Amino acid sequence: MIILIRLYINIYIYQLYITIVIYKIEKTVDSKNLKIIIIDTGAANVHSVHKAVIKVGITPYITKNKSDIRNSDAVILPGVGSSNAVMKSLINLDLKEEIKLYANSRKPLLCICVGMQVLFDKSDEGNTKCLGIIKGNVKKFPENMIDKNNRKMKIPHMGWNKLNIINQNHKILDNIPNNSYFYFVHSFYCIPEEKNKIIANTDYGIEVCSIVSDDNIIGTQFHPEKSGDIGISIYKNFIDMVK
Known part of the structure; x- marks a missing residue:
């Protein structure tokens, strides 16, 4: 009787182990099969973002196709240059309303640099009407800014600078300490x-x-793809928001 009970216990433990292994495999397969889209506006360095996301373990798709965007698990909107150029590109590609619809889908949307700026209502850069997804405006840095050593500060803001984190509990900042440096x-x-x-x-x-x-x-004014390992963590945290 005791031997039979032990046999049943061993069978149960083995079945439990197999269930856990299968679950882990399915989770891995699911994460690798995620459809992550990078929108190619023609006004962004999409290939740098593509390489950065690959380091997370997922190969994203670069596209300007509305159907691809609509059927994706998460979307990244990079941007360099000007808000005016990015918005013109989105309008010409017939993607302006598509991105607004996607933003309302509750699926993760990450917008980088100028991509973040066009989330707002309006930019002073070219007096540009933007997407209006987040309420607010985009202004130019004042010309007369002085640093702590009383020296005139350069515009653009270019180089490494640190984050003063307000909401450490946000998923995009998992395992990212306060005062971490990113590239702007x-x-x-x-x-x-x-x-x-x-x-x-x-x-x-x-x-x-x-x-x-x-x-x-989510919008980041800095470039995660230019920010080394800490920047890759931003992409990892973003992908983890999908799972």
């Missing part, structure tokens, strides 16, 4: 109307919103 290149900065949507600030003569979030929508 920008002459304009975002001013969200609702301050509770600011996840992190950065000091550059004035307080600059460096991460904004509204539920599934």
Whole structure:
């Protein structure tokens, strides 16, 4: 009788072990099969972002196709240059409304640099009407900014600068300590109307919103793909939001 009980216990343990192994395999397969889209606006260095996401273990798709965007698990909107150029490109590609629809889908959307700026209502850069997904405006850095050594500060804000994290509990900042350094290149900065949507600030003569979030929508003023390993962590955390 005792031998029979032990046999049943061993069978149960073995079945439990197999169930756990299969679950882990399925989770791995699921994560590798995620459809992550990088929108090719023609006004962004999409290949740098593509390489960075690959380091997370997922190969994203570069596309400007509406159907691909609609059927994706997560979308990345990079941007370099000007808000005006990015918005013109989105309009010409017939993607402006598509991105707004996607933002309402509650699936993760990550917008980088100028990609973050076009999330807002309006940019002073070219007096550009933007997507209006997050309430607020984009302004140019003041010309007369002075640093702590009384020297005139350069525009654009270019180089490494640190995050002053406001909401450490946000998923995009998992395992990223306060005062971590990221790489910035920008002459304009975002001013969200609702301050509770600011996840992190950065000091550059004035307080600059460096991460904004509204539920599934995230914007980073810095370039994660140019920020080394800590930047790759941003992409990893973003992908983890899908699972």
